[in-house]
Amino acid sequence: MTEPRDEIVADEHGAGVAPTDEAARMTPFRLLASNPLTVVSALVLAVVVLLAIAAPWVAPYGINAVDVANALQPPSASHWFGTDDLGRDVFSRVIVAARVSLQVAVVSVTFALLVGVLIGVVSGYVGGLLDVVLMRVVDVMFAFPVLLLALAIVAILQPGMATTMLAIGIVYTPIFARVARASTLSVRHEPYVQVSRTMGTPTTTILRTHVLPNISGPLIVQTSLSLAFAILSEAALSFLGLGIQPPAPSWGGMLFSAQGFLGQAWWMSVFPGVAIFVTVLAFNLLGDGLRDVLDPKQRTLIESRSRR
Template sequence: MSETASGIEELEAFEGGAPAERLRSRPAEVWSAVVANRLAVVGLVVLGLLVVAAVIGPTIAPFGINEQNITNRFAGPSRDHWFGTDDLGRDVFSRVLVASRGSLQVGAVAVGIALGLGVPIGLVAGFYGGLADGALMRLMDIVFSFPAILLAIAIVAVRGPGLLNAMIAIGIVYMPIFARITRGSVISVRNEVYVRAARSLGASGPRIMRRHVLPNVVGPIIVQTSLSLAFAILSEAALSFLGLGVQPPQPSWGRMLADGRGFMKQAPWIGIFPGLAIVATVMAFNLVGDGLRDALDPRQKSIIESRGQQA
C-alpha cells in the first residue's frame, strides 16, 4: 500500500513539473508573437468588431431587420441607408449587421462539434495505434471521401433545413480534419521521454493522454480551429444560399446573397455588401490563423525570418 502511495506521489510530482514543451507554460510568449504580426493584428481587430456587432447588433441597428418600406425599395446607399435597401425596402446595413450573430454562432458551434468529436478520435487512434487506429481512421476516411458541401447538404436534407441542423452538418463535415491533425501530432509525441516516464510511474493511458499528450499537441489544433472557423462560416453561407441554412425571416449573409443575385443589374448593393462581410470575416480568421501558426511553429517562424534576412 505504501509503494502504491509512493508511486502516486511520484506521478503527481512529475506531472506538477510540466514539460517545457507545453503550450500552457508560455501563453504570454505566444500572444507576444501573434501581436507582433501586423496582419494577425488586423485580423484580430476585424474579428473584435464582428464580435461586438454580433453581441449588440440588434440594439444599434438603425432599422428593424424585417421593417419594410415598399415605396423606398431599391434605394441606393445614402446617409439614411448606408448599404441601400433591398427589393422589399428593408435596410441592408441593419440586416448585414444582425446576420453577423448567426454566422459567428454557426462557426463557433460547428467547430466546437468538430473539435469535440475529432480530437478524442485522433487522440485514441494516435496513442494506441494498431487496430484502434485502423478502425477509427478508416471511419474518418469514409466521411472525408465525400465532398464537404455535398455531405453537409445530405445531412441537412435528412434532418431538415434550419440553423441547428446546419451547425450539426458542418461539425460532422470538419470532424475528420481535426481527427487527422490530432492523430499526426500524437504520433510525433507519444514516444517522448516525458510520456515514457509517466507510463513507467504507472499512469493510465487516459491520464497520459489528458495530462501529457494533449497539452503538447494543442498548438496545431488551435491553428486548425481558427482556419476551420472561416470555412465553417463559408459553409453556412453556402447552405443558406441554397435555402438549407438560416431560414427567413432571420437574415443570413448567404441568404442575402441568394436574394440579391436576381437584382445585380438593378441594385447590386443587395448582394455586394453581404458578400464583402463574408470576405472580411473569412480573411480575418485566415490572418489570425497564419499568425498563430507562425507563433506556435518555431520551424515556420525561423523559415520566415531567414527569408526576411535574405531579402
C-alpha cells in the same frame, strides 16, 4: 571553467552579434504583435464580433421591418447600405446576419473540435485495431466533398440553424481527427510519456497532462482556419435554401435574394459579399499568424529576424 556566453548570431553583413535581451524575451503574444497582417486581422475580427454581439442595439431598423415605399433605395444617410426589394434596411440585416454566421461557425467548429480530438487522440495513442477502424471511418468521410456531405446531411434532416450547425460540425470532424492523431503519434513515443506509462500513470492523466498540451498548437491553428470555412459553408447552404431559413437574415440568404436584382440594386449583393470576404480573410490571416508562432521552425525564423 569558462563563463557562459550569449548566443552569437550573424548579422546581415556576416559579423557576429549577440542577441538583444528584448529579442531573447519575445513571447508568443509579442511575436503575433510583430506581424502587421495578424494584428489587422485580429482587429477586424474584434470589430465583427462586437458588431455581432451588439447587433440588436446597433441596428437602426428592424431586420424584418418592411417598407415597400422605400424598396431598392441606394445607400444614403438614412440607409447606409441601402434597402432590399422589400424596403428592409440592408445594414441592419448584415450586422444581425454576422451574429447568425458567427454563432453557427463557433458552435459547429466546437463540436468538430471536441469529437475530432477525442477520435484522433484515442486512435493515435491506443493504436492497433482501434486505430485502423477509426481511421477507415475518417477516410470514408474524407472521400466526400465537404459541401456535398453537408448537403446530404441537411437533406436527410430538416433545414434550419440547428441542422446547419450539426452538418458543418460533422463534415469538419475528420479534419480535427486527422490533425489530433498525427500530433499524438509524434508525442506518444516521447521519453516523458514512456516514463509515465512505465510508472503506471492512468491513461487519462497522461492524455490530459502530456498529450493534449503538446498537440494544442496545431489544433489552435486548425480551429482558426475551420472557422473561416464554416462561415463559407453556412453561406453556401443558406444560398441554396438549406441553411438558415427566412425571415432570419444570413449572408448567404441575402446573396440568394439579391441575385434577381444585380443590375438595379448592386448594394444588395455587394455588402453581404464583402462581409463574407473580409471575415473569412481575417480568420485565414489570423490562422497563418498563429501557425508562424506555434510552429517551432517558423518561430525560430521569426526570432532570428528579430535579433538581426
